[in-house]
Amino acid sequence: AQSVAQPEDQVNVAEGNPLTVKCTYSVSGNPYLFWYVQYPNRGLQFLLKYITGDNLVKGSYGFEAEFNKSQTSFHLKKPSALVSDSALYFCAVRDSYSSASKIIFGSGTRLSIRP
């Protein structure tokens, strides 16, 4: 069975500081990993994904994430936070490249950037 954990319900960062939103996963096969962002009363926006290749993945809005197989982690990072980055962030995983496999979401982490 696959699962994904976001250990922090909320992360608070000052504008201009680096930010990290943590995510760990568990799958039986090779993981497909995703990050999505949700603004209030909106759907999810795709940020980035890891399927294969370089462990450091760059995505939208200056975000990046690092795939760490040994630690089964896929933390989201940004070198310099903006107030507009404040939103709800979801990590997601799918087990293998299969049309039958389902994407599983973490519980979400609310990111709050203070001016």
Place this chain on the structure above:
Amino acid sequence: GAVVSQHPSWVICKSGTSVKIECRSLDFQATTMFWYRQFPKQSLMLMATSNEGSKATYEQGVEKDKFLINHASLTLSTLTVTSAHPEDSSFYICSARDVGQGTDTQYFGPGTRLTVL
């Protein structure tokens, strides 16, 4: 990125009526679409997987006779909440899977807020 639209963005209905929500992939074809439900301050709960030209696959605990899903074309899936009750009030989000040109990513619609009075 690819665009997925949902209509309506919000709807208020009386208890006992039915509501249809449309989900469209605007610039790609999607043989697989997904319907999620999200409660306040919670993560997304997968309700069902919608497969073009075949029956939807429902998650455990989701009533298929209450939440009717139709995926009649490669760009459109509909969710009909039949005989809606106040406990059906929620934020419903659809997603379409884009597997074209070597990619494999789910894109999400903006969501539909359903309020049942």
